[in-house]
Amino acid sequence: MMTTRRNFLYLLSASTVVTWLGSANPPVWAAPAIATTATTGEFKLPPLTYDYNALEPHIDAKTMKFHHDNHHATYVKNLNAAIAKYPQLKPKTVEELLTNLGTLPKDIQTTVRNNGGGHFNHTMFWQIMGPKAGGAPTGAIATAIKSQFGTFDTFKTQFNDAGTKLFGSGWVWLINDKSKLKIVTTSNQDSPIFQGLYPIMGNDVWEHAYYLTYQNRRPEYLSAWWNVINWTEVNRRFERSLTA
Template identity: 65%
Template sequence: MAHTLAPLPYDYAALEPYIDAQTMQLHHDKHHAAYVNNLNAALESYSELQSKSIEELVTSLDTLPESIRTTVRNNAGGHYNHTLFWNLMAPNAGGQPTGAIADAINAAFGNFDTFKQQFVTAGTKVFGSGWVWLVSSSDRQLQIITTPNQDTPLASGFYPLLGNDVWEHAYYLKYQNRRPEYLNAWWNVVNWEEVNRRLQTSTTR
């Protein structure tokens, strides 16, 4: 198999009460696993593509055979986004950012509260399914963007630093149609250490 599903870096219940264990188990073991399985199935007849990394696949969609392009876009994107998502959360995390990411957010948005409000508003306004992101652009500027479905920031030339899944399967068991409540609760599990690591990586790209 070209691509595999890594285990969650923490227990299903580790993000309670903000994200419930049943949602985490279904989200990881069913939804994310399906993206991996569908991606591998799409690449099965294309041995030259099986050795490509997930980043290479999502940034070269236009070069893929047309017969599998949409399938790879959806499922490679889903695999990339979710692999990132699990690591952007952690138990006993959240709160105010510290270190370089705190300085970068203050420089770009004025202060953390303004950034958080803009991020939640952007995520709330995503129509249907998608993601809300804090990204670094090619000129190292931070901005908030959204992507539909499982599209990735990488495909548009952005490097994702922080992202939240606003597909209903990410929150509906606990929050039903209250997406803003989910978005606000999610700040309690943000892994700022990982965001700082990604910011450092973005400066060396």
């Protein structure tokens, strides 16, 4: 897991399905970071904490290796290249960059949005999955989901429906919006933090996340993904959000 200079942040979420694109300059949130710069001033690719084949048969080893070692690594490489042009930005965390896009030099804003967002999103993605995981949630997140949605099955149906209906590439998220759980979607590598909202969990619905096994059957992938969710990690994020 990636070393950070701050503690990890995670907030609650879920209720209605909302689709939006992040704005360039949302409210700044002072909170612990999820993925930050290393002490060298460069972002690093966080290693997986499990083997590439650990999520099979739901996510195959070849997809995991290519997704992590190529796609995520490219986001990190491109982000570092952009930041290298402006040394004063090197101490910034990825959250600080993404929540203040409008203040960055214009020639790197799009690069930081796309690649910083990809780095931020995937860092969380690897952490909320794991082997011998899945099943129904327990603990505080289970209580919150039941309170907001009625049942876990209802929540799953709404989450999967949002991911299925998202046109093109993007993410489906469980987020917190003013202490209210919501399901939202973002396009490309946009993130809820662009709006000052806090992701508890999110599923990558870019085709590279599932195509080798599921081809164009995104709903099948979304359904299978629940078998690899690390609810312990999701609960940790949720519980930390209550005192953040």
